[in-house]
Amino acid sequence: MTRLARTLIGAAFASAALVSPIWAQDKGTIYYMVPTLLDEFQTESVNAIESFLAQVGYETVTLNADNKTDIQQSQMNDTVLLNPEAIVIAPVDFNALAPSIEEAREAGIPVMIFDRQITSTEVDFTSVAGTVEIGHVAAGEIQRLLEEKNGSVSGKVLQVLGDPGDPYTLDIQKGFEERMADHPEVEIISLPALQWEASNAGSIVSDQLLANPDIDLIFVHAAHLAVAAVASLESAGKEPGDVMLVSSNGAPVGLDLIRQGWQQVEVEQPLYAQAAAIAMFADKVVNGEEIEPGSYDVLGLEAELTIEEWGPNLKIPGAAITSENVDEPRFWGNLTPPSDPIEPVE
Template structure:
């Protein structure tokens, strides 16, 4: 059955969809997407709809347009419909806590996608292993330096995102702990507010101050675009200064194809969505989720039981010129076609 995507807002829209709640045997899951203004979020809708369909649920998507009050209203309206479950990617972590508690008090399980909320209990949280992304990046950078210089040595410019964001701080932590003990100098600067223009300025300035930089590691693909612009302005050609990025966005994959970027460490969007669907039956039926290691789309993922409930953390994968066209990477904007199965 072909599913129809719906991006709806407000009480009237929610009531209009009430009749869809029994469209499949297992019922309807409502996905609260924070915004549709970037490719990660729009692709998450495709992935969640596809994977939940595999395990027998219809998905209705409600777009909050990045407005906290809209998402709070959507949660309240959805609670009245008594869906099988809610998947939430919160606009505001703290502001949505009461809504989560109200849903669960009404007997509706709540699963968190990508944005971890630790201030209250949820029924399952699926997040990227950001420290592990740093580990993967370090392993790839060690390989690149060894291939170029014969040893893990040289100078690396690391461009963080905003220093107030735990996402970039965790990547930095994982990267630097894996690079500890090597003969590498790491020069680190933050791109405030994750602004690409700030990253471009950092790269331009550092190329003047440190002209023998071997590799640039940026924490998001859109920052890599700005880094390439600065490299071009300095007269560099693809490969003169190696470039590694993280998150796996389409622009990063394009830079690999163009030769500017050697590795993109993916934020595992598809696996994060698949994990929620794999455990959906257990969540909906109130069954225990056992801690341990699970294979999620080929990625070794770990479930732990935290104060905020079961939490599955999924590592990123390294994207290179050799595998850049693989459909399993979300940056190619094509959800995997192989169906998934529920966890028994």
């Protein structure tokens, strides 16, 4: 029961850290369209966005699309009628939401993009780590790990994607394979875990360990899939380090696997920084003020804001988490929200 008490107390502290004074919520309502609540990144993004926007004076209403594009489109249509100060959206489908975004902006409601980039239509602000870039970071780390193990960037990599209908995983694959193309001596086997379901990932790993017993490294596109991959490795009699493991998104379970020695690298999407950037620029977006390009400090990370065809685009670099830095509180997987208040950009 000590653990239960610790958990409850920890949850209470985390909630308290993310709760902001009600007096701050006087600038109006912003709607946050979250694509799903079935993954830890998105769940924590709700906490972070609601908390950070409250710190700069906005109340947030979150709508969950259950990973369905049509539901998110309906939510956009309904929200436009409510005339909020702004809409923050992490689109289920990167392009299918473009007409709804255009409709909202025509109605005078600014739209901010969180985490999942839309480039096919103009938006008022974008805060992303870049899914293709996550693939790039993963490729760099995987090249390093293969070189350390084999003496050169060579070997066999099993890439376990998420659902093949999800552009998020396809972008990571694109970025990863772009950077790995320079190393033809690395064989990449790519298979999808349908619906991002963990046991599907586990089955892929079990089968591939038999078909390709010389796999050097497994790269899974989400940390919760890594857990199932480890369960399959354990069932196959493997020990931590026998087959290297790299994952992406930075969820708490991925960090735990690094601490246990099963996983070597977790490529983090800087969730807190991405969410903080939304709050930092909210006033400018809501008031229609000009956003200046340049470098910005977002929770200690250097982010680059550029003006693109689709609007102001803030890119915050993803980080590679290893056993060396896994305990740093800046990683959202450690569930330690930043204590310093968010300040709007002047």
